[in-house]
Amino acid sequence: MQKQVIALMLANKRKNELRPLTQNISKSLMPYGGKYRIIDFPLSNCMHSGIDTVGVITQYPYWELMAHIGKGEAWDMYHKSGGITILKGAGPGYDIRHTVRYIEQFCPQYVLILSGDNIYKMDYTPMLHLHRQKNADVTLSAVQVPWDIASQFRIVYADSESNLYKIELNPKFSENNLASMGVYIFKWDILKTYLLEQPKGLFSPYCIEQNILYPMLHNGQKACVYRFKGYWADITSIQSFWKANMDLLKREWALDMHDKDWRIYTGSSELFVHYASPTARIKRSIVGEGCIIHGKITDSILFPGVTVEKGAVIEDSIVMSGCRIGKNSVLRNVCCAKIQPWKSIVP
Amino acid sequence: MHNIMGIIMTSDQNPALKELIEHRCTASLPLGGKYSVIDFVLSNMVNAGIYDVGLVAQYKFRSLIHHIGSGKEWDLDRKNGGITILTPYLGNAHSGWYHGTADALHQNLSFLKNSTSDYVVICRENCIYKLSYTKILDFHLARNADITVAYKQMDHCTVQDFRHAPFLQIDGTHKILGMQPKSFYSKKANVPIGVCLLKRELCIQLVEACAAPGNKDMLEHIFMKKIPDLNIYAYPFKGYWKCINTVQSYYKCNMDLLNLKRQYELFKKDGPIYTRTDDSSPAKYCENADVRNSLIAGGCHIKGRVQNSILFPGVTVGKGAVVKNSIVMHNALIEEDVLLTNAIVDKKASITHRRAVKGVMSNPILIGSEGEGRC
Numbered sequence: 174m175q176k177q178v179i180a181l182m183l184a185n186k187r188k189n190e191l192r193p194l195t196q197n198i199s200k201s202l203m204p205y206g207g208k209y210r211i212i213d214f215p216l217s218n219c220m221h222s223g224i225d226t227v228g229v230i231t232q233y234p235y236w237e238l239m240a241h242i243g244k245g246e247a248w249d250m251y252h253k254s255g256g257i258t259i260l261k262g263a264g265p266g267y268d269i270r271h272t273v274r275y276i277e278q279f280c281p282q283y284v285l286i287l288s289g290d291n292i293y294k295m296d297y298t299p300m301l302h303l304h305r306q307k308n309a310d311v312t313l314s315a316v317q318v319p320w321d322i323a324s325q326f327r328i329v330y331a332d333s334e335s336n337l338y339k340i341e342l343n344p345k346f347s348e349n350n351l352a353s354m355g356v357y358i359f360k361w362d363i364l365k366t367y368l369l370e371q372p373k374g375l376f377s378p379y380c381i382e383q384n385i386l387y388p389m390l391h392n393g394q395k396a397c398v399y400r401f402k403g404y405w406a407d408i409t410s411i412q413s414f415w416k417a418n419m420d421l422l423k424r425e426w427a428l429d430m431h432d433k434d435w436r437i438y439t440g441s442s443e444l445f446v447h448y449a450s451p452t453a454r455i456k457r458s459i460v461g462e463g464c465i466i467h468g469k470i471t472d473s474i475l476f477p478g479v480t481v482e483k484g485a486v487i488e489d490s491i492v493m494s495g496c497r498i499g500k501n502s503v504l505r506n507v508c509c510a511k512i513q514p515w516k517s518i519v520p
Numbered sequence: 521m522h523n524i525m526g527i528i529m530t531s532d533q534n535p536a537l538k539e540l541i542e543h544r545c546t547a548s549l550p551l552g553g554k555y556s557v558i559d560f561v562l563s564n565m566v567n568a569g570i571y572d573v574g575l576v577a578q579y580k581f582r583s584l585i586h587h588i589g590s591g592k593e594w595d596l597d598r599k600n601g602g603i604t605i606l607t608p609y610l611g612n613a614h615s616g617w618y619h620g621t622a623d624a625l626h627q628n629l630s631f632l633k634n635s636t637s638d639y640v641v642i643c644r645e646n647c648i649y650k651l652s653y654t655k656i657l658d659f660h661l662a663r664n665a666d667i668t669v670a671y672k673q674m675d676h677c678t679v680q681d682f683r684h685a686p687f688l689q690i691d692g693t694h695k696i697l698g699m700q701p702k703s704f705y706s707k708k709a710n711v712p713i714g715v716c717l718l719k720r721e722l723c724i725q726l727v728e729a730c731a732a733p734g735n736k737d738m739l740e741h742i743f744m745k746k747i748p749d750l751n752i753y754a755y756p757f758k759g760y761w762k763c764i765n766t767v768q769s770y771y772k773c774n775m776d777l778l779n780l781k782r783q784y785e786l787f788k789k790d791g792p793i794y795t796r797t798d799d800s801s802p803a804k805y806c807e808n809a810d811v812r813n814s815l816i817a818g819g820c821h822i823k824g825r826v827q828n829s830i831l832f833p834g835v836t837v838g839k840g841a842v843v844k845n846s847i848v849m850h851n852a853l854i855e856e857d858v859l860l861t862n863a864i865v866d867k868k869a870s871i872t873h874r875r876a877v878k879g880v881m882s883n884p885i886l887i888g889s890e891g892e893g894r895c
Binding site (some may be wrong): 206207208246247425430431436437438439441443444445446447448449450451452453454455456457458459460461462465470 | 552553554592593778780783787788792793794797799800801802803804805806807808809810811812813814815816817818819821
């Protein structure tokens with residue numbers, strides 16, 4: 174079955190900074206926005222961009238990932254050819270040739286490599302257009318980030334013709350604020366030769382950059398930069414996790430979740446709608462399904478199935494699935510999650 | 521473990537539901553913030569391990585078929601069994617429009633015959649309750665019954681509310697003695713809740729033997745006539761039960777859900793209620809939102825006041841608007857400074873700027889998508 178373009182999604186990052194939240198799951202499965210998991214964003218982007226074949230690369234105990242993705246029907250990716258496939262990205266018995274074999278069966282012209290842990294709504298087709306128009310070997314997508322945090326990213330430099338001429342990793346003083354988003358389009362035949370040269374290399378974002386992108390640039394392959402304009406959030410710490418969630422309340426114009434033309438899809442839940450009791454006071458907040466609210470909530474995000482008892486006050490907080498906030502308790506600037514054992518993290 | 525198959529009978533055109541069923545059937549009427557009426561019976565079946573379901577439909581069933589889809593939300597997209605929609609069709613001499621539930625079964629006898637289940641449970645679609653049908657089977661087996669009909673003892677009921685079913689006369693051992701005459705009105709009546717259980721083979725026999733133009737209703741004209749010959753028992757159902765057959769009962773049933781105990785009974789106890797997902801993002805409350813005693817679905821955007829109301833997915837309540845004792849269906853738009861009291865707003869309807877719409881609790885006003893109140 175031939176496909177022009179297929180996607181590979183790297184869902185195997187696990188940051189130590191996010192430790193308590195990613196105790197059992199990879200970063201891509203972190204909850205977001207009162208309903209979603211981060212991986213829903215790139216998956217829904219693929220769906221809206223007409224890409225129906227996605228290999229999700231993971232390496233951690235992955236039943237939770239598989240349970241979330243299921244048959245892929247939430248993203249209309251449950252069909253006879255292609256769909257979503259979970260691939261192993263590291264560990265004993267891992268061999269890059271298995272991944273190559275997976276891609277080979279679709280004989281794609283282009284392979285889109287995505288990172289499974291960024292929050293953004295992006296149509297990949299204009300990027301593919303640019304890649305084809307420039308006849309590039311690799312195109313990477315970049316977005317402008319605030320100058321003060323530019324040093325946290327991989328900064329790319331491109332000329333007016335969109336040709337990439339320099340990449341800097343975490344520059345101390347950057348002359349540019351265009352950061353790589355971890356979204357690449359490769360010509361498959363070229364990517365394949367580079368992949369097979371490093372059979373032992375882990376399939377990770379680091380590997381993509383170190384083992385493929387840099388050698389390619391070194392060998393003078395044509396690389397282009399696609400400038401993405403829109404909201405893009407990278408989760409690297411509890412703080413940035415916090416901020417990305419709060420952006421939904423404080424910068425609602427940035428990422429419109431109510432936009433019906435670019436819906437974000439997720440595995441469904443069987444929860445009842447949420448109930449605000451006669452004593453509930455809710456303002457400037459996002460409340461997920463199945464919550465039962467008796468208390469006062471302002472500037473907060475509540476994930477599905479949270480119970481807030483009478484007299485409880487929640488301000489500027491994120492309360493994750495299934496938590497129970499007892500009578501008269503007060504939460505301010507708290508991110509609370511149900512992790513075994515119970516833990517709460519104050520940013 | 522006994523094998524049960526399910527048959528769901530959808531009701532006919534019910535004038536008492538007025539414009540609520542102008543473009544849909546009762547089965548696909550939205551209820552409880554994200555569900556449809558049919559979800560309750562269907563989920564009861566699935567929660568009882570019934571995965572072979574026939575759905576008899578003949579009135580305005582497009583919305584119903586759209587809602588059911590492949591049946592995957594109820595785990596009914598299966599190789600063996602699954603959901604089969606039994607609509608009337610033209611074929612041989614006896615086919616065509618269904619004249620009552622008995623006729624519907626008669627025309628679909630091959631569906632019953634093809635199944636390998638031991639028992640069949642026949643349900644009405646328009647009743648809201650949570651009941652595990654395996655409990656009825658246990659009752660059925662314990663009493664060595666031929667047919668078991670579930671009922672609920674009602675304190676205040678009028679014949680008008682329950683035209684669809686006979687009232688039952690029951691003795692101390694729960695054996696059915698007969699029907700109470702239809703004109704009978706008493707404070708207490710035993711109302712069948714629209715669930716009958718019997719052996720599949722017996723069901724086929726009865727339907728084949730009793731097929732006649734006058735025998736329209738399965739319960740009234742076939743089962744009840746067999747009282748002298750068969751052991752027919754009544755299973756007492758004690759939980760919450762509501763039949764959606766008038767605008768008032770529809771409104772009341774929705775309002776009944778604004779109660780934590782009922783929510784627990786209907787949606788958490790003995791398994792969830794499944795429905796087609798809507799994929800809307802979580803509800804968002806803005807600066808001037810003030811929501812009390814209400815059910816709010818995903819995708820709602822609330823800038824005004826909402827009290828004792830039920831909001832379905834995608835409803836927008838504008839700034840300064842007040843929604844009280846109302847049911848607002850999918851994607852309706854309540855603009856700024858609107859006053860809405862005791863109303864049922866249909867899907868995609870919009871109530872423009874500064875309008876005041878007021879119904880009374882006993883007779884809520886219906887607002888269709890054209891924007892005008894009609895009641």
